Amino acid sequence: MTITSDGFLHKYFLSNSTKRLHKWVHYFDIYERHFSRFRGKGPVMIEIGVFGGGSLAMWREYFGKDSKIIGIDIDPECKVHESDGVEIFTGSQDDPDLIKEIFKKYPLVDIVLDDGSHMMQHMVSSFELLYERIQPNGIYMVEDMHTCYWAEYGGGLRERGSFMEYAKGKLDELNAFHSRDVLPVSTFTKSTDCIAFYDSVVVFERRPQGMRQALITTAMNGMS
Numbered sequence: 771m772t773i774t775s776d777g778f779l780h781k782y783f784l785s786n787s788t789k790r791l792h793k794w795v796h797y798f799d800i801y802e803r804h805f806s807r808f809r810g811k812g813p814v815m816i817e818i819g820v821f822g823g824g825s826l827a828m829w830r831e832y833f834g835k836d837s838k839i840i841g842i843d844i845d846p847e848c849k850v851h852e853s854d855g856v857e858i859f860t861g862s863q864d865d866p867d868l869i870k871e872i873f874k875k876y877p878l879v880d881i882v883l884d885d886g887s888h889m890m891q892h893m894v895s896s897f898e899l900l901y902e903r904i905q906p907n908g909i910y911m912v913e914d915m916h917t918c919y920w921a922e923y924g925g926g927l928r929e930r931g932s933f934m935e936y937a938k939g940k941l942d943e944l945n946a947f948h949s950r951d952v953l954p955v956s957t958f959t960k961s962t963d964c965i966a967f968y969d970s971v972v973v974f975e976r977r978p979q980g981m982r983q984a985l986i987t988t989a990m991n992g993m994s
């Protein structure tokens with residue numbers, strides 16, 4: 771594994787002796803690559819799926835004292851993992867009223883990490899409820915996407931309705947400008963900079979997109 775920054779998260783994970791933390795090791799490199807620009811900048815992060823509360827504590831430590839970490843979990847017992855800078859909302863990740871309540875309190879969310887039920891319908895609903903609400907330079911990450919290949923989660927190879935197929939469709943939407951009007955240019959097209967696919971993880975990076983331009987320069991440029 772290559773850690774792209776100082777490897778804080780992996781070191782934290784290895785020395786964790788408090789709340790339960792369960793992560794695939796190769797995720798740490800992905801987190802560092804996409805999240806490091808928010809460190810020390812007081813981001814607001816939503817993590818769907820709290821379980822033992824270990825990851826919420828890790829994010830708070832990583833992003834710093836001005837950050838706000840919001841957990842969503844269907845299990846009311848998870849509330850015990852609230853602490854300074856960490857708030858937990860109880861309910862299902864696909865509940866529009868719950869999402870509205872969170873955004874009413876925290877309108878400026880920078881990062882969403884979906885580590886919730888990993889059921890296909892929930893993953894798609896959460897993306898549709900949250901993606902366009904997050905900050906224009908924000909990040910939406912989904913992990914444990916291996917369930918996209920598993921029938922008991924509503925997945926399967928090339929299964930319609932799996933979040934993997936949904937994300938592949940978003941790749942076309944990202945390129946809609948070039949589809950000769952086959953695909954409409956959507957808000958997603960205009961607000962998404964890139965989609966990164968990894969083993970079991972997909973990352974959507976938001977950034978307002980300007981008009982596409984193809985320019986030509988030659989060796990004559992700059993010569994008098």
Ligand SMILES: C[S@@+](CC[C@H](N)C(=O)[O-])C[C@H]1O[C@@H](n2cnc3c(N)ncnc32)[C@H](O)[C@@H]1O
Pocket residue numbers: 790791792793817818819820821822823824825842843844845861862863864885886887892
């Ligand atoms: C994989 S665990 C989260 C692990 C945690 N993020 C970590 O890294 O240690 C998944 C959690 O999702 C919660 N969950 C299951 N279905 C859910 C739903 N529909 N909405 C919100 N949370 C759900 C479960 O209660 C469980 O706590």
